[in-house]
Amino acid sequence: MVFSFELFGQAVVTGILIGGIFALISVGLSLIWGVMRIINFAHGEFLMIAMYIAYFLVAKGGWDPYLTILITAPALFLIGIIIFQVTIRPIIKDPPINQIMLTVGLSLILQNLALVFLKADVLTANTAYTRMNFYLGGVVVRGSQLIAFVGSALAAFILYWILQKTDIGRAIRAASQNRDAATLVGINVRSTYLLAFGLGSASLGVAASLMIPFYYTSPTVGLFFGLIAYVVVVLGGLGNFIGTLVAGLIIGLTESIGASLLPGSLARVLTFGIFIFVLLLRPQGIFGGKQK
């Protein structure tokens, strides 16, 4: 492959824009994982559901893709808290393997429900934004990806603001730091968990609506994004909000620069390589301090 400045510039631009979406998807996982110490292995499948909702609103209902946020975010919030209440809350004190297997089971159910009822077809929504491109020299900036990046940053900021400045956010952070102490000062930890799970899921609704103009939907789409989210959360440091955002950009850049340098799909190996390296040497993430 001939290496050129344009190619590299293109990879950097695409990587940063995609990295923004990676970051938003991962922030939701980080919130849930950090607060409840439960890895939601169905995180990618939640995103998949949101993408289907957005897709059908756009393709069948003629909605503007960005307006679908009004449906996808509340819908995912609701789906999140229902699934949490019914399946995850009863096992919140069980051994980790049971929690892992429960969410793995959830991901199998959601993925294969989609496969059974929506078929394995890969769906692409054609919107007014899909072909909106800008040119910076020889580099193409896809309008839909730019909007997704800005939207992700905005959504992540709102989530950050909620966590830092509101009582709800303070309660969530307190519960994540010390469950018992939080209970002692009168925080209802149970409803705090519910809320955290709902918020973490709702951020996926936003991400899905932002992605629909440029990304395909299929029953297995969650697999890839789920894995990316684990990578980003670990890299950024569990529960480290800013770290997660930066890690999203790093992984976005790794994927796109890797794809422009390495043949085939080997860039993915690079991503997993970073993941394994970080898990082994710095499980607290590249920015984190000490981890409990």
Added chain:
Amino acid sequence: MKIQIKKSTILIGLLLIVGFILPRFAGEYYIHISVLVLFYAYMAVSWNILGGYAGQHSLGHALFMGIGAYTSTYLFTVIGLTPWIGMWLGGAFAGVIGGFVGYLCFRYGVKGPYFALVTIALAEAAVYIVTNIPSIGGAQGLEVAWTGNAPQLMQFDGKSGYYYMILVMTIIAVWLSSWLIKRRFGYQLLSIRENEDAAEALGVNTLRLKIQATVISAVMTALGGTFFAQYFTYINPRAVFGEGPSVQILLFAIIGGIGTVWGPVVGALVLIPIAELSRGWLGGTFAGAQILLYGTVLVLTMLFMPNGILGLYHKFLGKFQNRQSDGGKSEAL
């Protein structure tokens, strides 16, 4: 106590007799289901040594299955080496990789969900690596050339040959698993699972034991991988390294009873016939229906019988017999 041992001996004896004479009475379809039951029982028993006894939950065990399947199949298709030798080379390869992975993970103190994540990442990385190596089939995978009825090449006319092979493998695996757990090695593994710091304080070399458990589990899983390739005669990166096989390897151990000798076997014995028969009834119309069933059973198991089928069985047994004091042994065995 003595009566219990006798009962279980009789039960195992009966199982063996039924197992060995089954192909004489059952049709090809039922032999096929039996092969699947035994294969997944075998894989779950192999996983259980690391995941159940030592408590290190690998979610990427397909890595070892894939290494076994690819090593023997590649050597068979390229230089015509019989899979009977290839499977041991695959096992050795997987053992080395398992030892390396185990050393890296446990040396750096990776545990719990983080170990699960490392193993997922390794298996996924393997998918992409193998996909991008055209000389071992790339994304297309490898086909095992059919040479007719050639037992010396691990190819049998009809399904009973494969059936007896996997039956013997499963018996050996269960025997090994029950033998290990009764030894010092097994008790030390359990101690790591229960309380690693305490085990270490008592002088258990946890690092070495965990690596040993990983190697044993990896070698066994890889041998199963070769069987998988020979039985289905086709492998590709997703089918043997992917998250699908990774989940299926441990699914039956979890549902049957994690960390028990018979749990993995019971899980496969109960669940696979249901899944296969329901697939027969539904026909091919619902792709994914089988995994949907597995997922549902998995979630329900975690919610209502977190210790699996055997856990539930022992609970009821305890209620009825008023639990003769056996130091919780029956739960471990």
